[in-house]
Amino acid sequence: QSVLTQPPSASGTPGQRVTISCSGSNSNIGSNYVYWYQQLPGTAPKLLIYRNNQRPSGVPDRFSGSKSGTSASLAISGLRSEDEADYYCAAWDDSLSGVVFGGGTKLTVL
Amino acid sequence: EVQLVESGGGLVQPGGSLRLSCLASGFTFSTYAMHWVRQTPGKGLEYVSAISSNGGSTYYADSVKGGFTISRDNSKNTLFLQMSSLRAEDTAVYYCVKGYSSSWYKDAFDIWGQGTMVTVSS
Numbered sequence: 364q365s366v367l368t369q370p371p372s373a374s375g376t377p378g379q380r381v382t383i384s385c386s387g388s389n390s391n392i393g394s395n396y397v398y399w400y401q402q403l404p405g406t407a408p409k410l411l412i413y414r415n416n417q418r419p420s421g422v423p424d425r426f427s428g429s430k431s432g433t434s435a436s437l438a439i440s441g442l443r444s445e446d447e448a449d450y451y452c453a454a455w456d457d458s459l460s461g462v463v464f465g466g467g468t469k470l471t472v473l
Numbered sequence: 474e475v476q477l478v479e480s481g482g483g484l485v486q487p488g489g490s491l492r493l494s495c496l497a498s499g500f501t502f503s504t505y506a507m508h509w510v511r512q513t514p515g516k517g518l519e520y521v522s523a524i525s526s527n528g529g530s531t532y533y534a535d536s537v538k539g540g541f542t543i544s545r546d547n548s549k550n551t552l553f554l555q556m557s558s559l560r561a562e563d564t565a566v567y568y569c570v571k572g573y574s575s576s577w578y579k580d581a582f583d584i585w586g587q588g589t590m591v592t593v594s595s
Contacts, residue, residue, distance in 0.1 A: 407585040462520040
């Protein structure tokens, strides 16, 4: 059971906008940055969003992150077939003194 | 191009030991903290261990404390994870991950290696 809570699945059609939520607590999301990772099938995770809403170079601006209180969200606009992947949120947890992850959300592009 | 290449995974019996290595290239290895993250189908991603850029500070998850030792050789651009007293629940893909800063504390996971599979089974 993961410390951060994500929906196990999400879906959308090409061109749509989808949002993936990540719920935590005051000790993690509430007081630290949130990060999002994309894991394409058969590959390692890749940093998608850092410090709540920053995109590393090379990540399309279709991907955006936000945070409010003890929750965070990843939004993907203009959905494309290549976005089909698992998405994980992560944050430092002050109580556990370590990084905690969400259980991952499998995004299906219909 | 930044690259992290893990090696050393394999099948090991419960109670056995294994040493993972991660060869880094494409960046100034000695400048960045490094991390190990593992992934299992059942438990997802789990933060395992970390080490500061100069090796002076380390972190271990409670689940591996006392059994795993992280180290690095900055002269050889290599990160290590010595795993002892292995248990079935240590079975996972182990990823070597580059941090964003020199300290592992509240660091972010920048670049991930391709992972190496560790299977603990009799």
